[in-house]
Amino acid sequence: MAKQPSKKALQEIHLNMVRIRRFEETAGRMAENGKIPGALHLYVGEEAVASGVMQHLTAKDQITSTHRGHGHLIAKGGVFKLMFAELFGKSTGYCGGKGGSMHVCDMNVGMLGANGIVGGGPPIAMGAAFSNKFRKTKDVAVCFFGDGASNEGSFHEAANMAALYKLPCLFVCENNGYGEYTKQANHQAIVDVADRAAGYGMPGVIVDGMDVMAVYEAAGEAVDQARKGGGPTLLEFKTYRFYDHVGVRGMGLTYRADEELEIWKARDPIDLFEKNLIDLKVMTQRKIDNVYAAVDAELEEAVEFAEQSPYPDPAELLDNVYWEEGA
Amino acid sequence: MAKQPSKKALQEIHLNMVRIRRFEETAGRMAENGKIPGALHLYVGEEAVASGVMQHLTAKDQITSTHRGHGHLIAKGGVFKLMFAELFGKSTGYCGGKGGSMHVCDMNVGMLGANGIVGGGPPIAMGAAFSNKFRKTKDVAVCFFGDGASNEGSFHEAANMAALYKLPCLFVCENNGYGEYTKQANHQAIVDVADRAAGYGMPGVIVDGMDVMAVYEAAGEAVDQARKGGGPTLLEFKTYRFYDHVGVRGMGLTYRADEELEIWKARDPIDLFEKNLIDLKVMTQRKIDNVYAAVDAELEEAVEFAEQSPYPDPAELLDNVYWEEGA
Amino acid sequence: MSEAEQLEPRKLTYLAAITEGVSEVLKEQDNAFLAGEDVAGAGSVFGIFGGLLDEFGPKRVIDTPISEKGIIGLGVGASATGCRPIVDIMFMDFMGECMDEITNQMAKMRFMFGGAVNLPVTVTTMSGGGRNLAAQHSQCLEAWLAHLPGIKVVMPATPYDAKGLIIAATRDNNPVFVVLSKMLVAEEGEVPEGAYEVEIGKAAIAKEGGDFTIVAHGRMLHEALSAATQLKALGVDVEVIDPRSIQPFDTQTVIDSIKKTHRALVVHEAVQFGGIGGEIVAQIQELAFDYLDAPIGRLGAPFSPVPFSPVLENVYIPNADRIVEKVKETLGL
Amino acid sequence: MSEAEQLEPRKLTYLAAITEGVSEVLKEQDNAFLAGEDVAGAGSVFGIFGGLLDEFGPKRVIDTPISEKGIIGLGVGASATGCRPIVDIMFMDFMGECMDEITNQMAKMRFMFGGAVNLPVTVTTMSGGGRNLAAQHSQCLEAWLAHLPGIKVVMPATPYDAKGLIIAATRDNNPVFVVLSKMLVAEEGEVPEGAYEVEIGKAAIAKEGGDFTIVAHGRMLHEALSAATQLKALGVDVEVIDPRSIQPFDTQTVIDSIKKTHRALVVHEAVQFGGIGGEIVAQIQELAFDYLDAPIGRLGAPFSPVPFSPVLENVYIPNADRIVEKVKETLGL
Ligand SMILES: Cc1ncc(C[n+]2csc(CCOP(=O)(O)OP(=O)(O)O)c2C)c(N)n1
Ligand SMILES: Cc1ncc(C[n+]2csc(CCOP(=O)(O)OP(=O)(O)O)c2C)c(N)n1
């Protein structure tokens, strides 16, 4: 049976959701202000998935992420300062400014990187899971990927291998109904990506991705199963991104109706959860407000840090192309 | 309901099965004698699949094939002479000696080529099916591929696109239980490749691939469906190759037991079918014997032709790298 | 349109020239279609295919799943069976996803089959850095393609060539890659109305000059031209050659120039090591050895992935200033 | 083993040297494993990994599905998390299936992540023609790999180097490709027992000579050596250099030789256009321009896919006779 989350766990989940939401909104603003070069893919609306899944993972469990990776990193324990500095292209960032938004990573908390390649994550997570089993750790590797990514051959090969070797691996599909500007119905003939699980010999589970408690419960079972040597699971979370594929436009997009957005926003995962938390008397509104205030303060500091940080020295360009003795 | 094959159709199927069997046995002998350079992958044991499926196809329907492609070409209308000449590396062969066993093709009968790349066929067949629909023909494109190939990403992408666009496309998995020297159980966690169909939104059908009547019936329905615009089907035929992955050894292989082979040989698709034909009074033993005699005579002639044919002129090396005006 | 207006040469952006080129093709060839990730509804990145869905409808302008192997397979299978597809691989960086379909099917099918099949398929893709998109969205990988007998590769640097090469590519009965440059989308230039071809395999002399030859394709052409302007001030009259086509490569035009100038620099945005510049230099020194007064220089990207941070990307991508430096070095100025 | 036996230098085939190299690695490194298509039960093509399953068991010698993207992903993910995998891509021709995983993940991860990760992964693969396996099973594609900052590429030509480079590759904390040659499996040579390394990035002077430099790697080394013997009879004393490592490339050893011989030919089995030979020539002419008495020649495969028919394949693959011709041509003999 599903583990009931402790009060502390619920608060941590909530904190992560708020951290993600506020981080993304701040990043969006910074991009508008021209502080963030390149492409920015916001995770707003999908917070329940990263937060609910990650609650079951330790810093030694690994995850791979996507181009929409900030939420994954934050929920895995990412540090705002290092994230903003990276998004700004500063030398103090997670990647020393070499990666940017699409490549933030934190090996110390088992976050094997955001990834600019759609479908780039699953084979790597499968490899990490193989390594966990090989090294006889109890760690689990989780790949996050989108509905669009489920059409890449890389997903297929990784899923087959993970099931074949019974690896401690989770395939977490964040089905937000779109791959870029293409509706799911126009990129696959199926409605549920979870239907693919049977073809690999693993369970497939469909979950409301706006309900963080449902996410938490489903992920908990799958993680337990994987840790016990029971092999991989494909978890599909139905979710939605509130902003455009890239950038910060929310409404008035040509490829989706504002009404659709409104329907999903009415089920904003944070609103839903906060109502729940109050109903369950886990948190009061005041406590919740305090969370936002604390997060915002931390964000402000992080942005300040990033702004004050220097750009990389051009002389660093060729560093870390290779591992070098003593470098 | 399934079409009942006419007497003529049954005889054609039988002829194709015998043509394949005898061609392969002859080719095996030629390889042993050093007449066929390179690698030779024999189709013996799997004749029912090619023969049963192809009976529903016209010369305008297209197929893509595999490294084990002789059977597909023969059943699609391939000419022995041109095949042997190609296998021998002669200028009179299907590819002018440039392709060999792994690349025999005959565009005139819609055979888009054997393929040395495992999983190479499905995307091409999907493209041909797209073309059929685009050009509003009633033609169907069929890809043959193995159980091993079903683990390649290319299969996944092609299957998804075929289902999405409702293409007149058949995915025919020849599940012979092995990818090279690896048992199916060691390359995928599933028993039935057909289980993958649901993940694309197409029907998946499991069929006894040693029973050509079952093959005929299942393929007939799928081809009809595709021709009528009903979209693709994944057909899985359980079959077995009587010889080694490559070359002509049958018994004493390290990776499979002779007993296993014996069990499958007891269900030799040609034996089964001939018993049937006699029972149904479609053919007499004498008529059957005549088929073998005629096929053998044709083979002898074809080998003779291939042997007498010249090797390509080295000056032809750079021909047909590109299409050229007037060339 | 009045005659007066037609006399005034028409200017278009590189982006609009691409769109117009594809539009001409779809008008001209009934069996042509355009397929790729987000090419229809969204008009692809930067809108290079904007409006084509409205103009030609969903039967001929088709969004695909994110399945690069499938997309190339679609192009191969459809072109082998009577269509003339244009398939799009959004960013050149994603070509790795489908290099097998490109290398082992598209490039070899005709040869392996002894000429039994034609593949009139065009592949469009966007290359290059400069937009802070980091290591996986900024590459120039034309060297991979040029090494593959059986396909052609063109890289238009101007709106005129973009349109003309797209049309030539689609009329060609061979697979042709049209590698576009994402930093050139706003570049303006004269573009005639209607259909015209730029010959595949023919270099352009973008600027004549007698003292020094610079060979530069794609975005680098513009850096080379601006370097030429700077060098003019130093009294060096540079000839700038835009190969336009990487495969086949117009060696003769380059050799003719070098026989006049005796010195050359080959510039590309791709990583220098193993880039197409090596091939060009090797050919030049073989065919014009006695005409060379100095080693042929090369300028490509340094040996690292493309970095994200603008300050790093700026020093990473070759530009006019570094071209000038290299030329001065060769000339001992 | 007695001392007397040890004094007698031990000979092994290239094939046995590969097997022994991997065996040493698996003995030495607890977190090393070997994974690939049919590497375990069948010992891979030609049996290069024969017996390793019996020696090390199924936990460390692992058959994979036919899933090249998965195989490279396995290598990347496992090496990022504490293992030292050896993953095998059976034939180099199949690399197209996983070029994205190689290019965009394996080669770039360390750089993109600012050094936060090491990827001590080794990829083995078989290259080249000569066995009438036609266009999709005979290619040399090292030029693709050498163009990718972040990975190393070695191509051993002798049993000694095969073993030593496999060991060096697996001890390296970077991704290293060990590209083996399928025509050399029966080649014999001295191979010491136990573990030893051949330095990655260091060329070997396979034969000293003062008149002419031939640079040739992989199978072509042997053709070059046999050409050198033929040329000796004509009074030409050839120096033969085996780069062994394509990335990094040991330019200095080549330049030193050319400063002595003033003439050179670069040979490889890959298609000449866009092959690594262009890079080598471009570097030589840049660094040793004043020492060159003639253009540097190149000899690679002609511009076509590899043909099946033995008569065509024989004229396709560069060999000793054609090397001799090219050298004579350069020397005006
Ligand atoms: C291999 C590859 N192909 C295409 C792209 C371009 N691209 C970036 S994000 C994206 C859509 C991804 O959709 P999905 O997987 O559903 O993730 P979402 O953006 O919805 O979170 C595409 C096509 C890419 N980055 N990589
Ligand atoms: C992309 C690719 N990977 C690996 C191979 C090597 N190979 C040739 S046949 C084969 C096994 C194919 O198994 P399956 O698809 O089941 O077909 P079967 O041989 O059983 O008919 C393999 C691994 C290949 N040719 N192409």
Ligand SMILES: [Mg+2]
């Ligand atoms: Mg999505």
Ligand SMILES: [Mg+2]
């Ligand atoms: Mg099989």
